[in-house]
Amino acid sequence: MSDMLPRPKPRDAFKRSLRAQLMAQAPSVLAPHETTWTRLAGTFLRPALRPAMVAAVIALLIFASAGRAAADSLPGDAAFGLKVAAEQLQLSLALDDTTRLHLLADQADHRLAELVTAISTRPSAAPTATDAYAAAVQRFTDALAALQGKPGTSADKQTAADDVVDAAHLRHEAVLDELEKTAPESAQQGLERAREEADKLHASGRPARTPEPNDTAEPTHAARTPTPTRAVEPSRGSLPTGTPGNVEERSLPPASDHH
């Protein structure tokens, strides 16, 4: 046996074929998608709803100062309850299960951002922040399980829901990886616990969804035509802005777009 390790190369025909498929699908895949926020904006900016919208904006302005204090709060702070209440209000106004799942993804992002802030600047708040993060992850995965167990949920919707959680898993993993590099040794234990919670977002750590017809057997290699399903979105950026309870914590990727 050789003591050399080979560097296998893909077949040229495979590379050409895959490239052609990617180029064929790119225009539709890369086309701008409508997001939940644009959809919501479209809904609330209808002429009939404008007076209500104006009233809502005024109310928001009145509570802006209190909201800012809440936005900067960490789990365990007195003002944190206001932030959670705002998030609950958002959830109760969710138009459908998918929007709800996206909101829960945002909330999990916020809890992680708070955890990062706590570990970095206020270690005494880290255990409570970790608890809050764990609870947010639990609500998120529960919502996924509920959506996927709901009779009549289409395979596309299930896949889209999986994508949201997959994307969140990648974002959280990336944030924790970054934090691990800079966090003090004293924070490593809390960080490990946070990582365990984040791992629950991975497919292997959450309930299996209702099998699709195609899941019952792996397609043969010859018959396999790659489809852009279950995309993962390891995006990074800043927290979504303009949402109740938004926090300007350390940079954290946004939840995936709402399709």
Add this chain to the structure above:
Amino acid sequence: MVGELPNSRAEDVVSSAEREEDAALARRAGSGEAGAFGVLYDRYVDAVYRYVFYRVRNEAEAEDVTSDVFMRALRAIPKYEPRQAFLAWLYRIARNAVIDRSRRQAARQQVSFEDALAHPNADQVVNPDAGLLAGSDASVVRVAMQQLTPLQQEVLILRYVEGYDTKTISKLVGKRDGTIRGIEFRALSALRALIPSREAL
């Protein structure tokens, strides 16, 4: 045990010029320019394929998963954030694609150096440092590899197939350099224990 590899490409994924070029291409692709994604595909398809090949073993599966990786990347590229090297981002997607696939398989197939050695297109080789596989029966090595953790396999592949140094691998997998050295050490130690006939390991 750890030394310079013949095809060491430590700066490949971290050189700022290449990284900036990748970032620009990714931005253009994310804005809808399919051709830019095509350039990135051409640049990295071989690397992704090699990585996947060693994690799933056979050529057909490697092609299947490689397809999946690039389809996922195409969907996700509008949200790619250049803070992370593009190849590292692709490896992350590949890692999850491999995990998802193994979860769905009834009989999991694993890395096989024996199959890799028999690969019809294997035209380049690297020296796995202190003759990691020298003198060992390929089937023994295969069994041993199957018992390593996914992360250990990943580190060995990036180190001994791709030829990256531990500093680069640390950036690719998002762990500290020292952690990578530890993982590599434990992986090699595990192989040593799992291949009793290898006195030189």
